[in-house]
Amino acid sequence: MLPVRGRDDRATRALCVLGTRTAWTPVGDGEFYCPGCGGDRNYQRLTGRRRLTLLGVPVLPRGTTGPVVECAACGHHYGTDVLDHPTTRRFSAMLRDGVHTVALAVLAAGGTGSRAPLETACAAVRAGGVEDCTEDQLAALVDALAADTGRVLGEPCGASLTI
Known part of the structure; x- marks a missing residue:
């Protein structure tokens, strides 16, 4: 990643030359106890596909990722085992x-x-x-x-x- 300098010489954005990006697809939703927020929250269950990116453009598929649970409030991703904890x-x-x-x-x-x-x-x-x-x-x-x-x-x- 190459930092891009602004007028006052602070890093304002980073240009990603080579990296990976995950495209998430929702497959379900519900309510769960979020360990990050500490309360009952809505969630989306997501599956993802990883892709190798060059200058931010997806180039090659890198496989799929396991299902994750995304909290609607804080946006953190957790494993599906958090759904076992009762609300x-x-x-x-x-x-x-x-x-x-x-x-x-x-x-x-x-x-x-x-x-x-x-x-x-x-x-x-x-x-x-x-x-x-x-x-x-x-x-x-x-x-x-x-x-x-x-x-x-x-x-x-x-x-x-x-x-």
Whole structure:
């Protein structure tokens, strides 16, 4: 690269004699947790084709590049493994589902004998994010778990959950 000097003798642009350039093609998009920005951001999944350039003009193909994820906010490129990290929205859904599952597990262990455990479990599930949960729905789910003995390996021993 040859620096081009301006009037005040500062490098203003660099002229690239020989180099490589990647032409990116979008193949998908979505939302992910950006490690650079530190938050949930939109992304584009890109694949690229490298080319050898001479004076900025593409001359020879140099192959393809693996898929990358480009953050829409900061523009950084990351490997596709960053898509494995859950977003804040996904964490919230996991928490809601976890509260619901634990409440069902407690009720399935013998908590449906009286109304008080059902009311407490229903209040916990509502506080966890499922606003339309009722005691009758929880009782029906526990009864369905108790009736579903075909999925348990070995001898059926009542209601069970696999977490």
